[in-house]
Amino acid sequence: MKLLITVLCFLFFNIAFADKTSIVLGIVPLYSASETLEIWGPVAVYAENEDLKIIIRTERSTQDFESGLMSGKYDAAFMTGEQYQKALLRYRAIAVPSDRTMRGTVITHKNSGINSIKDLNNKYIAFASPDEYVSSSMTQEILKNNDIIFKPVYLNSVSSVVIGIKKQLYPAGSVLEGFYESEEDLKAVFTTEESASYVVGVSKRVNNETEEYLKKILTNLHKNKKTAETMKKLHLSSFILPEK
Incomplete structure (x- = not known):
């Protein structure tokens, strides 16, 4: 009986305190690193739930960011349309700006x-x-x-x-x-x-459930007060789903 209780407690605490799935979101360096984190921070907070958290990553230069794209460094990435064309083998588009x-x-x-x-x-x-x-x-x-x-x-x-x-x-x-x-x-x-404007793409290693969740988050950013400020600083109105 004691063994059963011990096993149940072990399972409970492992489930309750299991690490969340981390999604690394790479951001093309339009701003300095500190500005990028400040701008995109509200998106990470807005997207976090009991199962998932977003980690914002940017690079010192566009060259470093593109190297990260090509090496599959990011689980998802906010990139230019030209960069997306280069990274087609690794990423699939899940959102584009309504300002195309x-x-x-x-x-x-x-x-x-x-x-x-x-x-x-x-x-x-x-x-x-x-x-x-x-x-x-x-x-x-x-x-x-x-x-x-x-x-x-x-x-x-x-x-x-x-x-x-x-x-x-x-x-x-x-x-x-x-x-x-x-x-x-x-x-x-x-x-x-x-x-072509920007593209948000996800790595092909990201599962369908997470992909659908990210689509929902991205297409609602303009409706949330704090993430609407992110869109404003990116000079974008909203994200929409890409045409298939």
């Missing part, structure tokens, strides 16, 4: 004297990363097609580019649409064509 496209914009300080793409010739231009497609690759292609000679400076995050231009540390910088419009001292020089 985004554009890159080269910005400058209003007092810089730069008013057109020609004024960027022989200037330093700040970028988040050489590997970011919309605000780096597309922008640089436009500059080269217009015979603009420029000197790229890479700052690891889009928010760092905005800060650098605002402080006039660089003559111009390339950012994603939505990141600079609230800054009165900044103006656009030119904007790229539209490209």
Whole structure:
């Protein structure tokens, strides 16, 4: 009888205090690491339940983040559309923004004297990363097609580019649409064509039950007061399910 009670107690405490399933959510570094954790922290809190917890992870640079994607480092990831295309073998899309496209914009300080793409010739231009497609690759292609000679400076995050231009540390910088419009001292020089927006994908090792739960969480973020602030800082209205 004592043995039976001991076994039952052991089972009870192991079930009651069993570790939750951890989902590592990788975030493309649009902001600094501290800003990213602050922005996405409410999502982790909102998503946590008795069986699951979300761990937010970001990287110092886009290159490091993409290496993490390719190696399957994350259970789920918030990435750009271009990054998702690279990671198709490892991730499947579970949510996309209702704002389905985004554009890159080269910005400058209003007092810089730069008013057109020609004024960027022989200037330093700040970028988040050489590997970011919309605000780096597309922008640089436009500059080269217009015979603009420029000197790229890479700052690891889009928010760092905005800060650098605002402080006039660089003559111009390339950012994603939505990141600079609230800054009165900044103006656009030119904007790229539209490209695919972000994708939230899950690793193929994530089970169907967890995947469906994450879909429900993501598509309701805009309805919760705290996570609605996350969406606002990401310059997104809401997430919807991707088309099949």
